[in-house]
Amino acid sequence: MNNIPYQPFKMAITRVFDAPRELVFKVWTESDHFAKWWGPKGFSLEVTKMEARPGGMFLGCQTSPDGSHVMWGKFAYQEVIAPEKVVFIQSFSDEKGNTIRASFNADWPLEIMNIITLEENEGKTTLTLKGGPLNASAEEQASYEGMAPMLQQGLEGMFDQLADYLASQK
Template identity: 75%
Template sequence: MDNNLNQSFEIAITRVFDAPRELVFKAWTELGHFAKWWGPKGVTLEIVKMDARSGGEFLGIQTSPYGNQVMWGKFAYQEVVEPEKVAYIRSFSDEQGNTVRAPFSVSWPLEIMNIITLEDDEGKTVLKLKGCPVNASAEEQETYKGMAPKLQQDLEGTFDKLADYLVSLN
C-alpha cells in the first residue's frame, strides 16, 4: 500500500474470539453477518453497499439509540485476503459516498487506515487491529491521538458485540 500513512501514532487492539478464523473473516466481509454487529453499543447499522474485496467499497449509515444522530460512513477496501486480512480506509461520507468531515470534529482526519489480521489459535481466532490516519495534517494527527482512548473504547464495545454475535451462531 503506497498511501501516506501517518504512523507517528496508531491504535492497536488484540482480541481473541472463541470462533474459527473462517467464521470471524466472514463476519467482517459478508453483509449478512457484518450488519448484525458492527458499530458502538446501541448503534444500529443499515448497509447500502458492501463489496468486501480488494478495491471494493462499503457504504452504510449508523443511527444512535435514540435516532437523534445519523452518520454515513464508507470503507475503501485496500487488501482483503481470505481468511487472514482485511485492510480498509475508513471515512465519514455523505449518502453518495463522498468523503466528508466528521460531524463531531473539523480536525478529525478524513481517512483512517485500519488493518485487521486474523490468526488461528487452536480453533480460536486472534484478531489484531491497527489504525492510523492517512494523509493527515499535524492538527488532524493530534486530534486522532487525543481521541484515541474514546476510539479504543468504541472499538472494544464493537468487538464485544462481535464476540456476542459469534457466540449466538453456535
C-alpha cells in the same frame, strides 16, 4: 496497500475470539453479518453497499437508538485475503459515498487506515487491528491522538458485540 502514504499506526488492539478464523473473516466481510454487530452499542446499521475486495467499497448508515443521530461511513478496501487479512481506509461520508468531515470534530482525519489480521489457534481466532490517520495534517493527527482513549474504548465495546454475535453463530 502499495504506495499509500500513511503515518505510523497510532492504535493497536488484539482480541481473542472463541470462533474459527473463517467465521470471524466472514462476519467482517459479509453485509448480513456485519450489520448485526458493527458500530456503537445500541446503534443500528443499514448496509447500502459491501464489496469486500480490493477496490471495493462498504457504505453504510448508523442510527442512534432514538433516531436522533445518523452517521454515514465508508470503507475503501485495499487488500482482502481470505481468511487472514482485511485492509481498508475508513471515512465519514454522505449517503452517496462522498468523503466528508466528521460532524463531531472539524480536525478529525478524513481517512483512517485499518489493517485487520486474523490468526487461528485451536479453534480460536486472534484478531489484531492496527489503525491510524492517513495523509493527515498535524492538527488532524493531534485530534486523533487526543481522542485515542475514547476510540480504544469504543472499539473494545464493539469487539464485545462481535464476541456476542460470534457466540450466537455457533
